[in-house]
Amino acid sequence: MKFDAKIPGGPLEQKWDSYKGHLKLVNPANKRKFNLLVVGTGLAGGSAAASLGELGYNVKVFCIQDSPRRAHSIAAQGGINAAKNYQNDGDNIWRLFYDTIKGGDFRGREANTYRLAELSLNIMDQCVAQGVPFARDYGGLLANRSFGGAQVSRTFYARGQTGQQLLLGAYGSLMRQVNAGTVEMFPRREMIDLAIIGGKARGIVCRNLITGEIESYAGDAVLLCTGGYSPVYYLSTNAVNSNATAAWRCYKKGALFSNPCYTQIHPTCIPQEGDHQSKLTLMSESLRNDGRVWVPKKEGDKRRANDIPENERDYFLERKYPSFGNLVPRDIASRNAKEVCDDGRGVNPTGRAVYLDFRDAIERLGKQVIADRYGNLFDMYLNLSGENPYETPMMIYPAPHYTMGGLWVDYNLMSTIPGLHVLGEANFSDHGANRLGASALMQGLADGYFVIPNAIGAYLAGTELPPVSTDDEAFKEAINYVNTKVERLLSIKGSKTVREIHIELGRIMMDKVGMSRDEAGLKETIEKIPKLREEFWQNVNVPGSGDDLNKNLEMAGRLSDFLELGELMARDALMREESCGGHFRDEYQTEEGEALRNDKKFTFVSAWEHKGDDKTPEMHKEELEFDRVTPSQRSYK
Amino acid sequence: MTEKNNITVHLNIWRQKYGEKKGRFVKYSVDGISPHSSFLEMLDLLNESLVKKGEEPVEFDSDCREGICGTCGLVINGIAHSPQQAIATCQLHMRKFKDGETITVEPFRAKPFMPIKDLVIDRGALDRIISKGGYISANAGSAQDANAIPIPKEKADLAMDAAACIGCGACVASCPNASASLFTGAKISQYALLPQGHPEAKRRALMMVEQMDKEGFGNCSNHGECEAVCPKNISIGNIARMRREFFKAVLRSR
Ligand SMILES: Cc1cc2nc3c(=O)[nH]c(=O)nc-3n(C[C@H](O)[C@H](O)[C@H](O)COP(=O)(O)OP(=O)(O)OC[C@H]3O[C@@H](n4cnc5c(N)ncnc54)[C@H](O)[C@@H]3O)c2cc1C
Numbered sequence: 001m002k003f004d005a006k007i008p009g010g011p012l013e014q015k016w017d018s019y020k021g022h023l024k025l026v027n028p029a030n031k032r033k034f035n036l037l038v039v040g041t042g043l044a045g046g047s048a049a050a051s052l053g054e055l056g057y058n059v060k061v062f063c064i065q066d067s068p069r070r071a072h073s074i075a076a077q078g079g080i081n082a083a084k085n086y087q088n089d090g091d092n093i094w095r096l097f098y099d100t101i102k103g104g105d106f107r108g109r110e111a112n113t114y115r116l117a118e119l120s121l122n123i124m125d126q127c128v129a130q131g132v133p134f135a136r137d138y139g140g141l142l143a144n145r146s147f148g149g150a151q152v153s154r155t156f157y158a159r160g161q162t163g164q165q166l167l168l169g170a171y172g173s174l175m176r177q178v179n180a181g182t183v184e185m186f187p188r189r190e191m192i193d194l195a196i197i198g199g200k201a202r203g204i205v206c207r208n209l210i211t212g213e214i215e216s217y218a219g220d221a222v223l224l225c226t227g228g229y230s231p232v233y234y235l236s237t238n239a240v241n242s243n244a245t246a247a248w249r250c251y252k253k254g255a256l257f258s259n260p261c262y263t264q265i266h267p268t269c270i271p272q273e274g275d276h277q278s279k280l281t282l283m284s285e286s287l288r289n290d291g292r293v294w295v296p297k298k299e300g301d302k303r304r305a306n307d308i309p310e311n312e313r314d315y316f317l318e319r320k321y322p323s324f325g326n327l328v329p330r331d332i333a334s335r336n337a338k339e340v341c342d343d344g345r346g347v348n349p350t351g352r353a354v355y356l357d358f359r360d361a362i363e364r365l366g367k368q369v370i371a372d373r374y375g376n377l378f379d380m381y382l383n384l385s386g387e388n389p390y391e392t393p394m395m396i397y398p399a400p401h402y403t404m405g406g407l408w409v410d411y412n413l414m415s416t417i418p419g420l421h422v423l424g425e426a427n428f429s430d431h432g433a434n435r436l437g438a439s440a441l442m443q444g445l446a447d448g449y450f451v452i453p454n455a456i457g458a459y460l461a462g463t464e465l466p467p468v469s470t471d472d473e474a475f476k477e478a479i480n481y482v483n484t485k486v487e488r489l490l491s492i493k494g495s496k497t498v499r500e501i502h503i504e505l506g507r508i509m510m511d512k513v514g515m516s517r518d519e520a521g522l523k524e525t526i527e528k529i530p531k532l533r534e535e536f537w538q539n540v541n542v543p544g545s546g547d548d549l550n551k552n553l554e555m556a557g558r559l560s561d562f563l564e565l566g567e568l569m570a571r572d573a574l575m576r577e578e579s580c581g582g583h584f585r586d587e588y589q590t591e592e593g594e595a596l597r598n599d600k601k602f603t604f605v606s607a608w609e610h611k612g613d614d615k616t617p618e619m620h621k622e623e624l625e626f627d628r629v630t631p632s633q634r635s636y637k
Numbered sequence: 638m639t640e641k642n643n644i645t646v647h648l649n650i651w652r653q654k655y656g657e658k659k660g661r662f663v664k665y666s667v668d669g670i671s672p673h674s675s676f677l678e679m680l681d682l683l684n685e686s687l688v689k690k691g692e693e694p695v696e697f698d699s700d701c702r703e704g705i706c707g708t709c710g711l712v713i714n715g716i717a718h719s720p721q722q723a724i725a726t727c728q729l730h731m732r733k734f735k736d737g738e739t740i741t742v743e744p745f746r747a748k749p750f751m752p753i754k755d756l757v758i759d760r761g762a763l764d765r766i767i768s769k770g771g772y773i774s775a776n777a778g779s780a781q782d783a784n785a786i787p788i789p790k791e792k793a794d795l796a797m798d799a800a801a802c803i804g805c806g807a808c809v810a811s812c813p814n815a816s817a818s819l820f821t822g823a824k825i826s827q828y829a830l831l832p833q834g835h836p837e838a839k840r841r842a843l844m845m846v847e848q849m850d851k852e853g854f855g856n857c858s859n860h861g862e863c864e865a866v867c868p869k870n871i872s873i874g875n876i877a878r879m880r881r882e883f884f885k886a887v888l889r890s891r
Contacts, residue, residue: 051777066698067764069804070706086784122778129780131773131833133797140787158797164705165800172772179768187761210655210753239700276674278681279702380703383724386673386732449777497688499681544693548655549754551696552688 001609001620003256006410007111012628016115019411020454024461031056032182034460035219037204039191039246041068043163043441044424045225046170047448053177055453060217061174062189062206064241069171072227072239073444076163077284079147079155080127080441082120087144091152093117098629099150100439103329104404104432105581105597106631107259107605109624111411116430116439119446124156126449130169134158148285148437149327149636155438160284160376166441170448189215190554191246192485193478194222194253194420201420202468205478207486209554212547214482216470220460221419223452224250225444228403228425230263232562232569233514234506236400237269237282243558244565247407247426255415256607256620258428259405260565261573264435264582265515266401267333270384271353275503280399281384283356284377285437288326290361290370291394293317293333295354299344305355305393316340324636331434331582331595332636334398338515339593341397348395357393398515402440404431404582405572408607408622412455413447416607418463421456423447428605433581486546489556494539498556501536505559505566508532513570518586522574526567533563568608568617575619578602599631643669644736648683650695651743655754662741672732676719677702677709679731680742697756704728704868707803710810711756712743717807717866725805725868745810749817749853760806762852763820769848770841771824773833786832796830799823801869808863808871814855819863821849822879823871829882839886846883 008019026034034057038049041063049061063071083096097117101108128134128142134156135143147155158165177183188209195203195216203218229244230236251257268287269280294315296308316336318325326333337354340346347353362370367390371378378389385395406428413421413429424444431439508528512521536559544550579588579595580602588596605622645668653660667683674682677699684694699709704725711726713719719729734740744752749762800823808819825842828834834841857876864873 047777054776065700065706065708066760067707067804069764069767070700070708072701072706074706075701075703082783084783122780124783125780126775126777128783128786129773129775129833131796131828131831133793133800133827133831135797136788136790136793138790140789140793141784158800161705161801164803165797168800169772172767173775173777175764175768176772176774185764187764239706240702241700273673274671276671276678276682278675278678281703383728383730386730453777497685499685541688541691543688543691549696549757552684552694 001256001416003408003416003607003620003622004410005109005622006412007109008411012110012114015111016118023454023458026457026461028056032058034058035060036221036223036456037217037219038062038223038225039204040071040225040227040424041171041174042071042073042225042227042424043167043170043444044448045223046071046167046174047445048223048225048423048452049183050170050173050177051449051453052456053180053182056182059177059183060186060219061183062186062191062204064188064190064209066187068174068185068187069168071167072242073167073441074164075239076441077160077282078286079145079157079162079438080123080166081154081438082124082156082442083117083154084121084124086142087153089152091154095152096120096154100430100436101432101629102634103436104434105595105634106432106599106603106626107580107624108430108432110626110628112429115451116443116446119450120442122450123442123445127166127169130173132158132165132169145286149324149329150436163441166445170445192482192557193249195472195474195478196253196417197468197472197474198466200418200463200465203470203475205475205482207482210549212545212550214479216475216479218468218470220465221421221456223421223423224407224426225423225448226426228406229562229565230400230403232505232566233400233509234502235272235277235280237266237280240278243561245558245561247422248561248565250407250415250417250420252610253417254610255417255420256408256609257405257568258408258605258607259433259572260569260608261513261576262404262433262582263400264330264402264404265334265398267330267337267398268356268396269399271348271350271395271397273350282399282401283381283394283396285330287356287374287377288333290373291326291356291358292360293326293337293354293356295340295345295347305347305357314340314345321636328636329434330437331584335515335584337398353395353397355393356396358389359393362390402435404428404433404435408605412459413451414455414459419459421452423452433583485557486553489540489542489553490546492538492540492542494541496535496539497541498552498559501532501540502559504532505529505563509566509569513566513573516584516586517573519574522570525570526574529563529567529570536560536563571617572606572608575606576602595634597633603631642672644672644731644734646670646679646734646737647739649739649741652695652755653752660752670731672730674731675702675727676713676729676731677727695756696754699727702727705803707805710745710805710807712745712810714741717745717811718868722865723868723870725803745806747806747809747815749815750806750809762854763804763806763817765852766817766821766845766848767824769844770837771845773828774837788831792830796827799826799830799871799875802871803869805868807866807868809854811862811866812855813860813862814858816857817849817854818857818876818879819867819871819873821845822875825882826875826878829878838882839889842879842882842886843890846879
């Protein structure tokens with residue numbers, strides 16, 4: 001299969017500008033003649049639908065939740081990056097670009113990442129104009145915090161609710177277009193298949209989650225903004241409805257899937273306790289600015305945290321990384337937490353947790369300062385765990401949080417299926433092998449507010465798009481697929497619940513395709529998952545009917561796709577015989593136990609092609625070329 | 638953490654079939670509940686046991702399960718969201734209940750919130766209120782530099798207090814008049830407090846209030862129940878600000 005990233009020529013700094021200057025445009029009077037289908041209303045989908053409506057396109061938007069305002073983006077806490085340099089601390093577009101590409105362990109595309117850094121400026125302007133109530137200093141100007149180990153202070157925030165406020169800004173703009181009649185909103189719909197006509201993405205088939213009806217929508221282009229796939233691990237920081245179904249169906253219809261093994265396991269989450277949990281709440285990364293991470297030096301030390309004397313505590317991040325200490329990037333913090341727990345030094349009755357201790361910060365700064373900085377997070381922790389972090393250290397453990405992998409897209413955000421565009425966390429494009437804190441919100445909004453409004457015009461203006469209707473064979477086929485699947489799921493009536501099988505999948509994934517991976521474990525996974533899949537299709541019990549609201553049925557459908565995606569993740573991880581970013585292979589580490597890349601062999605994006613249900617997928621490569629930066633070994637010592 | 642601390646509760650839970658006008662309370666007992674689990678995780682456990690028995694699970698909405706998306710919302714022992722203040726249903730933990738306790742669980746009830754199935758309701762009316770002006774009309778690309786307008790910190794903080802609304806509808810469910818004034822007032826306030834919101838202030842207040850009435854939400858008669866159940870502590874002062882904005886707008890449009 002041939003595919004081309006279509007990166008514009010010219011020097012890195014001028015690519016985006018010259019790209020815009022040379023785009024084909026749609027005549028303003030013709031825009032309303034184009035029907036665009038946007039799936040998802042998170043930061044990516046919400047901002048895209050609103051902006052396309054503003055331009056005059058005819059837009060239909062779909063989401064799973066009862067309101068577009070509830071997309072998973074709402075839960076982002078910490079902040080959004082922008083290279084404004086308002087703090088006069090040496091930031092600029094280049095630095096944000098470089099931090100992002102280095103943070104991604106030199107496995108991202110230079111041109112995309114540079115564009116993202118450039119657009120960060122416009123995003124902030126746009127969001128402030130929309131009335132997003134960002135934090136401000138006493139002089140009335142915007143406040144910043146430093147975040148996720150960055151050496152400059154470039155993160156903008158709205159208390160601990162940045163995602164909520166950004167999303168409500170995009171949602172407001174979206175509802176404004178609904179009112180104006182350019183956008184039509186379809187909540188409680190789940191896209192289950194894609195309709196390809198004449199080789200182009202021309203429609204989607206959804207299940208109406210209230211009535212169970214299977215609905216078809218035709219259009220001139222499809223924009224997939226359906227988020228990430230962390231719940232493949234069952235427990236994650238994601239919302240319970242986050243899923244991979246739409247992206248997975250598109251993969252099976254010919255879109256390439258890139259870097260599925262790059263997952264981010266976030267170091268500061270509520271530890272797993274038992275099977276009662278339905279998610280692992282994220283405790284903001286900002287806590288690492290003042291909290292110190294430690295475990296007892298002695299194996300199996302059962303004393304209470306406060307009874308362990310100073311000289312018997314191992315502040316392992318400070319010890320191993322003296323210059324970054326507790327602020328090392330997420331992948332490094334997570335892996336080290338896992339290691340000390342593997343050594344038997346983990347805390348919590350499960351042995352799978354480390355302390356995050358504020359004792360010294362409270363002594364140094366006073367309780368009030370800590371309360372001002374983290375009060376709401378401390379309250380949240382108290383409410384969740386029943387323990388008071390002002391008095392006893394928090395217990396945290398890494399949890400799956402973000403997926404860098406996703407559908408392959410070119411510079412126009414178009415997948416290998418013409419007309420199918422992919423935005424936000426659902427694509428693979430901007431973060432390489434590891435995403436830096438406060439960069440996902442930036443990417444979602446860059447894609448939606450600025451990239452797609454340009455790129456879509458060029459696609460529509462330059463493509464022959466004969467009229468299509470939902471009577472086309474492609475729709476009938478898709479409807480048939482959905483109906484058959486629903487019937488099949490409902491008729492198995494086995495003895496295991498959807499959740500039980502999901503927990504099993506999660507265990508395999510976390511154990512073998514989690515924070516560290518090795519050849520034997522990955523091979524085992526590639527054998528185990530198909531067996532679990534078989535068990536699912538023979539022994540799952542989905543109650544109720546397909547004719548109305550049935551959340552078990554929804555979950556069963558999503559799990560059936562996770563059961564295939566998990567295997568591809570393992571294949572990708574097995575293929576990548578190096579360690580980079582969120583992908584750590586035990587066999588490939590330096591003498592000090594750090595990730596060891598193999599630039600000679602693996603400076604590429606993997607792009608998997610589906611070959612049929614019983615066939616092994618084929619991997620293609622997009623070689624990465626670094627014209628402006630020189631890949632270096634990340635060092636946070 | 639140990640299993641010996643696990644508790645049992647008895648539920649008196651609202652069940653209503655899809656498409657039917659009437660529902661009823663059904664009793665279930667759930668045992669083996671970890672006190673560390675959340676209320677919704679307890680309902681998950683109930684549903685697992687129902688599925689195992691071949692019965693239909695109790696449908697309820699939820700998504701983020703950390704109190705920010707506004708998807709969940711149940712009336713628990715007569716109180717919207719939770720007997721514990723300032724949290725959403727998903728943030729309520731089972732350690733707040735006694736072993737053997739009986740708990741009544743109902744959906745948010747209000748005329749504009751149509752029941753769908755069991756505990757799931759339709760809150761589309763809230764989206765329609767927002768569509769009439771819950772935004773600032775700034776097309777993508779048209780903005781000036783983010784720091785061009787300084788905004789006093791106190792104002793920005795107040796705007797943020799109002800903007801924290803998660804749109805769950807608990808204010809409506811708890812109001813004897815089923816008023817959406819706290820919800821609408823919070824949005825109108827956010828933009829009334831910020832200079833960016835001023836050009837459209839009049840239109841916004843008129844249109845959003847009009848839509849609120851059209852949807853069949855009742856009037857506010859200052860009961861204050863809304864503020865008491867709000868998971869985000871949105872102040873009733875926002876309703877007063879909405880009224881001021883509305884009257885200013887009415888006077889000016891004369
Ligand atoms: C707890 C938490 C905190 C975070 N904090 C930060 C932070 O501080 N800074 C940062 O930069 N990033 C943060 N992130 C990451 C960031 O929030 C996400 O990566 C980002 O919001 C994803 O946006 P999105 O628009 O791509 O997808 P989402 O917001 O996940 O939206 C997906 C949309 O697609 C819809 N959808 C999905 N599948 C279908 C389907 N089949 N049919 C129809 N609709 C569908 C959903 O209904 C939803 O509307 C955080 C993530 C988490 C989990």
